Amino acid sequence: MVIATLALVGFFVALYLWLWKLGLVGSLACGPGGGCETVQTSPHAEFLGLPVALYGVAGYAALLAVSVAGLHPRWAERREPAWLLVLLSLIGLGFTAYLTYLEAFVIHAWCRWCLVSAGLIAAIFVTALSELVSRRTPAPRAGR
């Protein structure tokens, strides 16, 4: 549930950044500092020809779908969703780590929304991991 909620928030953050990239949102509400536009207009805001934010939209949507499906009674007992969530969020975390590295050492500007997304994906990963560990223990299987 925590993962689904975080993924939904992340989905909207990524969607917002992607729409901005498409030119549909006028100015980024970035708060003081204003590094968002610097980061978003830098050549690093694209990866393999697609805007970075679009990967975020897709990634969060996948996390949301898997986490909601994993709550369904049919899957609640199984460990596959938990594994999948760990795997997906690990990919997301790796990608985010790379992007944060770019912000810090290459672009030299910080994009707040990107940092929010970085926090979200880190929290999702930690939650997914702890979920997996808790499902590994036989306690829930006792079915009390």
Place this chain on the structure above:
Amino acid sequence: MAKRMNLKPFYWGLGVLALAGGGWIWSALNRGGPKMFAEPVPTGEAAAAAGFAGYMLGSDSAPVEVNEYADFQCPACARFWLLAFRDAEERLIRTGRVRWRFHDRPLDGSHAFARMAAHAAACAGEQGRFWPMHDELFANQAAWSAERNPERTFRQYAERIGLDLKAYDGCMSTGRYRARIQAEAEAADNLGITSTPTLVIGRMRISGALAYDQLKSLIDSVSAQSAPR
């Protein structure tokens, strides 16, 4: 433990969150942008902003004053800027012969970004950089006119001419000068100025993209009339 949990409240919560997020995205899509600048300004607000004397360039003591009424998105205005204004600036304005006043006369309809451009220039003017922005807008008119939303391009010009971007962003997002631009447009209307560029030099009124030589001979004739004999 989580096995037999009732998921309904959770789904509801997620739904509410999705609606809130959707609302946020929707409001972001409708904030700023060409729409905001194209929206009509309430009559009262425009009236309160009336009385702006235009952007001035040149000496107060120059013998001739030229009032230009222009639209940043009008191709003839850009042509006039290229063919006449830049030379006039160097040879007539900077030498103290002419004082220039630029007035916004946005032509709505075909020029969807005219008011946004005028506003970007007003925001630059707030930082004392109206004329560099005016030059950027005319020099790059063909490029930004073709965009879907040139807001970001204008911001790049703002950066290029050395504006404080935080102040510029604040100015653009609040639409602080929309009323003044509207008041300028109404004032030009009242003078019967409906095409751009229109120049008012003394008692003469000339429309169209003059070349520098034509402009200079007009100015010469006006200064000959006004010269003390």
